[in-house]
Amino acid sequence: MKILVPIKRVPDPATTIRVLPDGSGIATDNVKWVINPFDEIAIEEALRIKEKQGGEVVLITIGQSTWQEQLRTGLAMGADRAILIKNDAALDSLALARILAKVIGDENPELVLLGKQAIDDDSNQVGQMLAEMLGWPQATFASKVEFADKKVTVTREVDGGLETIAFNLPAVVTTDLRLNEPRYASLPGIMKARKKELKEIPADSLGVDLAPKLKIKTLAAPPKRQAGRKVGSVQELVQVLHTEAKVI
Amino acid sequence: MGDVLIFAEHQGGHFPKTTLTAVNAGLELAKKRGGNAIAVVAGDAPEALAGEIAKYGVSKVIALAHANLKNYVADAHAAALAALVKKAGAEFVLATATAVGKDLAPRLAARLGAPMASEITAINDDGTYIRPMYAGNAMATIELDGPVKVITVRGTAFDAAKPADSAASVEKADAEIDPSAAKTEFVSFNQTKSDRPQLTEARIVVSGGRGLKSGDNFKTVLEPLVDEMGAAMGASRAAVDAGFVPNDLQVGQTGKVVAPELYVAVGISGAIQHLAGMKDSKIIVAINKDEEAPIFNVADYGLVADLFKAVPEMAEEMKKLKHS
Ligand SMILES: Cc1cc2nc3c(=O)[nH]c(=O)nc-3n(C[C@H](O)[C@H](O)[C@H](O)COP(=O)(O)OP(=O)(O)OC[C@H]3O[C@@H](n4cnc5c(N)ncnc54)[C@H](O)[C@@H]3O)c2cc1C
Numbered sequence: 001m002k003i004l005v006p007i008k009r010v011p012d013p014a015t016t017i018r019v020l021p022d023g024s025g026i027a028t029d030n031v032k033w034v035i036n037p038f039d040e041i042a043i044e045e046a047l048r049i050k051e052k053q054g055g056e057v058v059l060i061t062i063g064q065s066t067w068q069e070q071l072r073t074g075l076a077m078g079a080d081r082a083i084l085i086k087n088d089a090a091l092d093s094l095a096l097a098r099i100l101a102k103v104i105g106d107e108n109p110e111l112v113l114l115g116k117q118a119i120d121d122d123s124n125q126v127g128q129m130l131a132e133m134l135g136w137p138q139a140t141f142a143s144k145v146e147f148a149d150k151k152v153t154v155t156r157e158v159d160g161g162l163e164t165i166a167f168n169l170p171a172v173v174t175t176d177l178r179l180n181e182p183r184y185a186s187l188p189g190i191m192k193a194r195k196k197e198l199k200e201i202p203a204d205s206l207g208v209d210l211a212p213k214l215k216i217k218t219l220a221a222p223p224k225r226q227a228g229r230k231v232g233s234v235q236e237l238v239q240v241l242h243t244e245a246k247v248i
Numbered sequence: 249m250g251d252v253l254i255f256a257e258h259q260g261g262h263f264p265k266t267t268l269t270a271v272n273a274g275l276e277l278a279k280k281r282g283g284n285a286i287a288v289v290a291g292d293a294p295e296a297l298a299g300e301i302a303k304y305g306v307s308k309v310i311a312l313a314h315a316n317l318k319n320y321v322a323d324a325h326a327a328a329l330a331a332l333v334k335k336a337g338a339e340f341v342l343a344t345a346t347a348v349g350k351d352l353a354p355r356l357a358a359r360l361g362a363p364m365a366s367e368i369t370a371i372n373d374d375g376t377y378i379r380p381m382y383a384g385n386a387m388a389t390i391e392l393d394g395p396v397k398v399i400t401v402r403g404t405a406f407d408a409a410k411p412a413d414s415a416a417s418v419e420k421a422d423a424e425i426d427p428s429a430a431k432t433e434f435v436s437f438n439q440t441k442s443d444r445p446q447l448t449e450a451r452i453v454v455s456g457g458r459g460l461k462s463g464d465n466f467k468t469v470l471e472p473l474v475d476e477m478g479a480a481m482g483a484s485r486a487a488v489d490a491g492f493v494p495n496d497l498q499v500g501q502t503g504k505v506v507a508p509e510l511y512v513a514v515g516i517s518g519a520i521q522h523l524a525g526m527k528d529s530k531i532i533v534a535i536n537k538d539e540e541a542p543i544f545n546v547a548d549y550g551l552v553a554d555l556f557k558a559v560p561e562m563a564e565e566m567k568k569l570k571h572s
Contacts, residue, residue: 160440167431177489222385230539
């Protein structure tokens with residue numbers, strides 16, 4: 001099966017994020033950049049499917065030249081080749097999905113696997129938008145993906161439990177945390193990755209509308225919560241919750 | 249112009265609190281943008297539920313009916329709603345960012361060619377919106393540009409709508425769903441059985457983390473306290489990943505966002521991803537044996553103690569309090 005995995009470069013989840021004083025963005029000095037953790041899970045799932053069924057795993061990202069690093073990491077995990085759609089300006093989810101839909105038209109994968117959300121903007125939109133633009137079924141928040149011929153059955157993490165849906169390929173699946181535990185790139189994997197194909201395509205050569213319809217005007221730091229006080233015992237805790245905070 | 253179509257999600261034949269939140273946010277948006285708030289209930293026979301939501305202050309309810317809308321699936325719902333948005337000439341579509349809202353709204357936005365704002369926490373008078381980014385470490389002011397806009401709201405950021413004096417009229421509409429937009433088969437829903445309040449609806453939430461060490465300890469140590477307090481139970485990602493509790497209990501950036509009157513974090517370190525899901529709670533209590541744990545930086549009351557001793561004691565104290 002040919003699987004396309006769109007990935008994003010994001011700050012390491014362990015990074016402390018600080019908003020710049022002028023509100024134009026976040027401070028990026030000292031930020032370590034990684035593959036969005038949910039996309040890493042998507043790469044892992046794609047590799048496992050390929051290991052079982054054969055096929056090809058193609059990574060794609062839309063960003064600056066430096067994003068090659070994350071594509072190389074994904075190639076080192078075992079993906080076959082990668083595409084960088086070069087674009088320096090910020091794009092909104094609609095434009096990202098349009099670009100992906102265009103490339104998918106040329107690449108013809110049977111499955112697109114991507115993270116349910118990027119942990120920087122926390123939007124949780126691209127997979128669903130892409131599925132609609134392609135006219136394909138979607139399964140978001142996947143915790144299990146099973147195949148029988150061309151039919152896919154997906155277990156989804158939803159409110160109140162687990163839901164199961166099914167459809168035929170081609171389809172878009174977005175990953176949740178419990179789908180798998182991504183592997184690390186091995187040393188031989190890293191060596192091999194250097195020789196794998198990484199193609200760059202300028203975004204403006206694709207002929208899709210890139211003008212953002214969602215604009216971020218400014219960022220502000222959230223209100224800070226003050227630490228309260230330590231209590232000495234369980235009895236004291238219950239007492240203050242009852243008489244002072246009046247919540248029990 | 250300015251009309252707001254509110255997606256009234258229902259589960260198991262009733263509206264969860266998050267739907268009433270969507271209604272209230274929709275009423276606010278309609279007021280600020282100078283339009284009407286219209287609720288839409290989708291289903292195979294949505295009339296009875298439509299009559300229910302009509303009592304909450306909207307100007308009209310549309311009961312959108314089609315056999316393919318019996319169970320929620322994204323493609324059929326997006327197709328039916330998109331056709332309705334066009335027909336009704338609405339400027340906004342609004343839903344709460346529940347699992348269904350998150351799944352549906354972007355697909356609907358793409359079908360409408362509309363920009364979408366995820367999980368907004370405020371509607372500004374000047375036409376902009378506020379939404380958290382970076383696990384709540386940045387609050388963005390954003391602008392949406394286009395004739396139609398799709399918005400999901402964070403359930404904890406808006407109050408639930410209250411019943412109004414009179415009920416709005418209900419209009420039945422037969423949905424149009426092209427077969428090409430009905431490719432998804434709903435197979436089953438495996439509901440987590442629980443008699444406790446819903447996480448997103450409870451006044452008190454007691455959450456356990458890796459410090460509980462096992463699913464058995466959740467049962468024998470944490471649950472008696474949860475029940476003594478009449479609370480909903482939550483968990484950290486670490487506790488869910490380890491299989492101690494079901495996935496839908498995860499609180500955090502990539503789980504549920506809660507803001508109860510009282511949040512009790514037990515054996516949870518307070519990673520930024522967890523804080524993103526609970527730091528707007530009114531009162532936060534932390535019980536942790538490590539006095540340096542970051543959870544204490546956001547806790548109103550911290551107790552440095554071994555949870556295996558403190559939690560049963562607290563359950564006992566709660567019982568005494570109830571009988572006093
Ligand atoms: C992409 C991504 C998404 C994530 N999303 C979420 C999310 O939505 N929600 C979330 O919670 N996390 C999320 N995380 C994980 C998060 O970073 C932390 O790893 C997680 O919250 C830690 O859970 P914990 O506090 O239970 O475990 P730990 O960090 O291991 O903390 C356990 C705590 O228990 C205390 N303890 C141990 N034994 C006892 C005892 N006997 N008595 C008292 N205290 C004790 C310890 O002192 C410690 O503070 C995410 C991470 C990533 C990378």
